Amino acid sequence: MTVTYNLRFDDGQHWRVLAVEVEAFRERCLLRTPAVRPFTARISLCLWFDLLVLQERYGVTPEEILEPILHLERGEPASGVKPATRFRRPPLKGLWHKHWFSARFLAANMLAAMARGDPKAWLLEIVQEGETLTEDAIARIAERFTTRALEDRDAAKQLTGEWIVFLKRDGANHYLCLATHETGDQRVFDKIINVCSRDFPQIGAWIEEAAA
Known part of the structure; x- marks a missing residue:
């Protein structure tokens, strides 16, 4: 058969x-x-x-x-x-x-990191309300919401x-x-x-x- x-x-x-x-x-x-x-x-x-x-x-x-x-x-x-x-x-x-x-799970893990974290606090780590955004600040914001968000989940053994x-x-x-x-x-x-x-x-x- x-x-x-x-x-x-x-x-x-x-x-x-x-x-x-x-x-x-x-x-x-x-x-x-x-x-x-x-x-x-x-x-x-x-x-x-x-x-x-x-x-x-x-x-x-x-x-x-x-x-x-x-x-x-x-x-x-x-x-x-x-x-x-x-x-x-x-x-x-x-x-x-x-x-x-x-790598196909990167987006899902970043969204999970933001859902469990405090994105507003992450943003205020870099710039204050009303502050003008510079190219450097934008680059640091992008890094905080991507690379560091994944590193946080990695450190907590929560990559899924x-x-x-x-x-x-x-x-x-x-x-x-x-x-x-x-x-x-x-x-x-x-x-x-x-x-x-x-x-x-x-x-x-x-x-x-x-x-x-």
């Missing part, structure tokens, strides 16, 4: 890729990031398919996601990205997620992107798929049960055990 991986986007676009094509893509990635090879058996082919789609549709390189996975394998040494977090509510209870960060969903079992991480904040928990769960079970046939029971 021919095995395929399918994904339909909200805009109606449908991606259908043969499993052998996903496997070939995986091998190309492993040539570029050989440190992943020792634990490849713990990475679902579903996740490799997600990587392939991200690369082809959005230009996100696989290394942008494989590096956070290596980070997890090394015990999450300090970085600006949020540490892995466990899902607390069904249907994903028992699973974990790790954010991965890409999208998720790597994984399961901790027998002292090792099993990497299942990628997801976004908008995907919906049930949709992520159904994807794991229906697709990741090809690589991990007992995934449903594993999730139940982890959630107990």
Whole structure:
């Protein structure tokens, strides 16, 4: 039987890729990031398919996601990205997620920094009300609302992107798929049960055990 991986986007676009094509893509990635090879058996082919789609549709390189996975394998040494977090509510209870960060998330992180910060206070750090704006002041305002806003979130370990969903079992991480904040928990769960079970046939029971 021919095995395929399918994904339909909200805009109606449908991606259908043969499993052998996903496997070939995986091998190309492993040539570029050989440190992943020792634990490849713990990475679902579903996740490799997600990587392939991200690369082809959005230009996100696989290394942008494989590096956070290596980070997890090394015990999450300090970085600006949020540490892995466990899902607390069904249907994903028992699973974990790790954010991965890409330049495509810069705008969202800057907006989040401003939403949680005090933009008026930031502005008054540089110029007072009624003061004439100089070129230097404009440059410093731009730097405060962009670079320093990101640095603030980095220092607070609040840089966010999208998720790597994984399961901790027998002292090792099993990497299942990628997801976004908008995907919906049930949709992520159904994807794991229906697709990741090809690589991990007992995934449903594993999730139940982890959630107990």
